Amino acid sequence: MSLIRNIVVSGGTHGNERTGVRLVEKWMEHPECYSACCPGVNVSLVLANPEAMRLNRRYRDHDLNRAFSQTCLDASFEPHQYEFRRARELDRIYGPKGANTKTDLILDVHNTGSNMGLCLILSTRDPFTMKASAVLTQEFDEARIYYQPEERSASPYFGTVAKADVCIEIGPQQHGTLDARLFERTERLVKRYLELADEWNRGELQKRAPIQVEVFTQLRDLGYPKAWAGAPISAMIHPELLGRDFGALKRGDKLFRTFDGEDLLYEGESDGRDTVYPIFINEPAYYEKDIAMSLTVKSVEEW
Numbered sequence: 366m367s368l369i370r371n372i373v374v375s376g377g378t379h380g381n382e383r384t385g386v387r388l389v390e391k392w393m394e395h396p397e398c399y400s401a402c403c404p405g406v407n408v409s410l411v412l413a414n415p416e417a418m419r420l421n422r423r424y425r426d427h428d429l430n431r432a433f434s435q436t437c438l439d440a441s442f443e444p445h446q447y448e449f450r451r452a453r454e455l456d457r458i459y460g461p462k463g464a465n466t467k468t469d470l471i472l473d474v475h476n477t478g479s480n481m482g483l484c485l486i487l488s489t490r491d492p493f494t495m496k497a498s499a500v501l502t503q504e505f506d507e508a509r510i511y512y513q514p515e516e517r518s519a520s521p522y523f524g525t526v527a528k529a530d531v532c533i534e535i536g537p538q539q540h541g542t543l544d545a546r547l548f549e550r551t552e553r554l555v556k557r558y559l560e561l562a563d564e565w566n567r568g569e570l571q572k573r574a575p576i577q578v579e580v581f582t583q584l585r586d587l588g589y590p591k592a593w594a595g596a597p598i599s600a601m602i603h604p605e606l607l608g609r610d611f612g613a614l615k616r617g618d619k620l621f622r623t624f625d626g627e628d629l630l631y632e633g634e635s636d637g638r639d640t641v642y643p644i645f646i647n648e649p650a651y652y653e654k655d656i657a658m659s660l661t662v663k664s665v666e667e668w
């Protein structure tokens with residue numbers, strides 16, 4: 366990325382993830398909270414899904430953060446579901462998604478019920494988001510990098526409307542609630558991204574020495590065991606795995622517990638890999654998506 370001119374800070378992409386909602390509302394009322402962070406950069410604040418916020422639900426008709434693929438945005442018909450209309454509106458204001466987008470960077474603040482700490486999700490290997498996120502892993506306990514490579518045009522996430530984005534997943538926090546400690550850490554983290562954007566624009570961030578980071582890269586989602594497709598789930602997350610996001614899960618480790626009390630073990634990957642690092646373990650919003658956890662692989666890199 367060359368100069369960063371336009372940044373969007375968004376909350377409420379999921380209406381019941383209140384850290385981002387309240388952060389954006391607070392900053393709208395008190396611009397002095399962030400305005401000195403990156404002079405010369407236009408920072409826009411957006412509450413992405415007001416209708417879902419009003420309902421205190423993740424979404425009204427359809428998950429907004431699954432509505433930004435180019436196909437969804439381009440469809441010739443006018444969609445009747447609220448979130449598809451809202452996605453087009455946001456794309457008109459902050460996009461259009463693709464090479465001519467007005468927005469250089471979207472920082473989209475989310476919550477998870479999983480024990481993810483401050484999880485920085487990168488969907489591209491963009492030099493600014495890599496360097497800034499690496500710096501933040503040094504400054505914040507429990508800040509971790511999750512790399513989820515996406516073909517940008519096909520990706521359904523709001524952040525992909527910009528040239529680059531970081532999806533900030535803060536947890537554990539029950540959806541629909543707030544946690545003061547997490548709110549304060551999130552506010553500091555988002556401010557640091559803005560300050561680092563200023564450092565980037567001054568050409569200073571690029572000069573920092575390489576930083577060693579652990580990178581958790583998406584491997585695959587793992588569903589709950591079921592007797593057949595469409596059946597109720599037949600097991601729960603194993604109690605010994607619950608809350609152990611980003612920890613190693615090795616072949617033979619306990620993975621699920623059936624309702625009869627039987628332990629189901631992790632059997633390794635079909636390619637022979639025997640250790641993975643699960644995240645989003647037991648995320649409440651993913652029950653409807655049939656995701657029990659996302660499996661990642663860990664590497665150490667210099668960013």
Ligand SMILES: [Zn+2]
Pocket residue numbers: 378379382475476
């Ligand atoms: Zn979310």
